[in-house]
Amino acid sequence: MKNRNLKGLIVSVWGLLVILVPTVIFPPCSHMLELVDGGTVPMKCFWSGRAEIGIGFLILCGGLLLFFAKSAETRKFISVSTLLTSLVGIAVPAFLIGGCAMETMTCRTTTFPALYVLHALLILFCVVSFFSAGEVGSGTTKASL
Amino acid sequence: MKQLSLTTYVIALNNLRRKKGRSLSLILLSALFSFMLFGGAILIKSLENGVTSLSNRLGADIMAVPYxxxxxxxxxxxxxxxxxxxxxxxxxxxxxxxxxxxxxxxxxxxxxxxxxxxxxxxxxxxxxxxxxxxxxxxxxxxxxxxxxxxxxxxxxxxxxxxxxxxxxxxxxxxxxxxxxxxxxxxxxxxxxxxxxxxxxxxxxxxxxxxxxxxxxxxxxxxxxxxxxxxxxxxxxxxxxxxxxxxGVHVVVAKNVISDVSGSLNGLTVYIVILAAVLGVLSVVVLGVVFSVTFSERRKEFSLYRVLGATKGKLAGLVMMESVLISLAGSLSGIAAAALVVFPFSTYIQSIVNLPYLQPSVGVILAAAGISFLISFLTGPLAALCTALKLGKFEIYTAIRENE
Incomplete structure (x- = not known):
């Protein structure tokens, strides 16, 4: 397998892991908030988990594009866009949506730390992938994405 | 074409790249050892801090509670x-x-x-x-x-x-x-x-x-x-x-602290034993691998000698390979341990079910430094025997032995 294909595969697996963390591996808190009218709604961390599924899907697609892309320029663009997606993946549980207020809740003990670690490693990988994509202008321009 | 000078470092690095599978396995072993050392050290230190905090903050000698x-x-x-x-x-x-x-x-x-x-x-x-x-x-x-x-x-x-x-x-x-x-x-x-x-x-x-x-x-x-x-x-x-x-019963604070200390001691023994086993395993496996590859590479070393490399250069080559493996393994092991023990500290606390207080940055850096040093030394230590053997073998017999 070519090096660039391997990188695409790794990013795809990473995207899949980001999807699996809030759904299977470390699901967020399952308690529901009771409303005054007696109804129930999920907590903030549930919505953070849902957003991460979407982010994971974008990363997975980025990985697939990286798998097929041949030109260095395209590969650099994909690396940058995946890196930015991962930054959003950190911002969602940290600031944009957030989670439970107590450190000992499931979302803050397992779900979010696992997502932070995954995204941090992916950001590092994207930086390496960007600089090892080769010179812009190299690679096959014909039939490249 | 890019020109590379034939320094010991360049040759060792290329040797490791050529045998990717073997190099990665050895790096993984070294990483496991440093992971265990650093992760275990932080875990033990955090639990010790937890017990200290407990005994400092639990200012009562006895607590009276309902039966x-x-x-x-x-x-x-x-x-x-x-x-x-x-x-x-x-x-x-x-x-x-x-x-x-x-x-x-x-x-x-x-x-x-x-x-x-x-x-x-x-x-x-x-x-x-x-x-x-x-x-x-x-x-x-x-x-x-x-x-x-x-x-x-x-x-x-x-x-x-x-x-x-x-x-x-x-x-x-x-x-x-x-x-x-x-x-x-x-x-x-x-x-x-x-x-x-x-x-x-x-x-x-x-x-x-x-x-x-x-x-x-x-x-x-x-x-x-x-x-x-x-x-x-x-x-x-x-x-x-x-x-x-x-209906009044009592809880003696000293007993609470000694119960927690007892659990901590048990856990510490497990961690130390595991780290020691991994350490010995690392030295033995690395030593065996270097020794076996030395036998495989007799011809290669003989050719280096024919090309003018001194015995010292060959010994340096083997040592450099072990240093690079140890360096990569130790650093990646410590990084992996950091990615587990720090973000998941609250989760670890809930698993061990004991007071858990992470040490200060200074202590963490000291633990990382000591873990790195111990883990890093295993590679060169394991390769030392092979490097010494290189000084003894005959070029002529080594080249002709399989003919």
Whole structure:
């Protein structure tokens, strides 16, 4: 397998892991908030988990594009866009949506730390992938994405 | 074409790249060892800090609780598990009259419901600021004014800043201060004075039954400090003899701490044994691999010699390969351990079920440095034997031996 294909595969697996963390591996808190009218709604961390599924899907697609892309320029663009997606993946549980207020809740003990670690490693990988994509202008321009 | 000078480093690096599978396996082994060393060191240090914090913060010698709730009190203190138990407040004065008791202070525990922002139950602890000798001594270093009615102090695990309003049982409380991390149950507790706690209990009656709402003379525990020169066991026995029939039981603080220390010692032994086994395994496997590859590479080394490399150069080559493997393995192992022990510290604490307080940055850096040094040395140590053998072999026989 070519090096660039391997990188695409790794990013795809990473995207899949980001999807699996809030759904299977470390699901967020399952308690529901009771409303005054007696109804129930999920907590903030549930919505953070849902957003991460979407982010994971974008990363997975980025990985697939990286798998097929041949030109260095395209590969650099994909690396940058995946890196930015991962930054959003950190911002969602940290600031944009957030989670439970107590450190000992499931979302803050397992779900979010696992997502932070995954995204941090992916950001590092994207930086390496960007600089090892080769010179812009190299690679096959014909039939490249 | 890019020109590469044939330095020992360049040749060693290319040798490792050529045998990717073997190199990665050796790096993985070295990484496992450093992971275990650094991760284990942080784990042990955090648990030790937790026990120290527990013995520093648990200022009482004896705690009097209603009979049958001794374990609940320990769970509340060690892990912040919310519990609700009561007996008559007269116990405070009764116990104060026992010989050997110097100070007593009552506390009220109220467990909240799974309600509010994030649906978690927490422990509300009401204490008497006038007699308290447990909570205030370590609060005073962080907060100046005594706690006013309606004000609360929150543990470090509760995400609320000073001045923020928090609602429990429909009452809004003002957060007066957020406390430092203690590594024990206080991190997930909320502190208030006795009057505020009783008010909270009355309000809680609308949602759940609370005996304090019916009888204001109820308390959950009495913290007891002994006068100098008195034996804890003796005084505890005196309390039991006098008031056991009235449903009063005692928890001796020393026993709580020694139980926790015992669990910590057991865990430490496991970690040290595992690290030692991995360390020995690393040296042995690396040594065997270097020795086997030396036999495989006799011809290669002979050719280096024919090309003019000295015996010292060959020994340097083997040492350099081991150094590069150890370097990559040790660094990646420490990085991997850091990615596990720091982000998942609260999860680890919930698994080990013991007081857990992460060490300071200085201690963490020292642990990383020492772990790196020990792990890094295993490679060169394992390769030393092979490097010494290189000085003895004959070029001619080595080249011709398979012909």
């Amino acid at each position: 049958g709730y001794e374990a609940d009190l320990q769970s509340a203190l060690l892990r912040g598990e919310p519990s609700t138990f009561y007996f008559d407040s007269g116990v405070t004065d009764d116990v104060a009259g026992i010989e050997g008791v110097q100070r007593t202070s009552p506390q009220i525990y109220i467990a909240t419901l799974r309600a509010g922002c994030c649906s978690y139950p927490i422990q509300l602890i009401g204490y008497d600021p006038e007699t308290d000798f447990i909570i205030q001594p370590w609060l005073s270093s962080q907060v100046g004014d005594p706690l006013a009615e309606g004000d609360i102090y929150v543990g470090s695990s509760i995400n609320a800043e000073p001045g923020q309003m928090l609602k429990f049982f429909g009452i809004t409380f003002r957060v007066a201060a957020r406390l430092d991390k203690t590594g024990m149950g206080f991190d997930t507790s909320v502190f208030m004075n006795l009057d505020t706690a009783r008010k909270a209990a009355r309000e809680s009656e609308r949602l759940q039954e609370n005996p304090v709402a019916q009888d204001e003379n109820l308390i959950s525990s009495v913290m007891i400090k002994l006068a100098n020169g008195y034996d804890v066991k003796e005084v505890a026995n005196r309390i039991l003899q006098a008031y056991a029939l009235e």
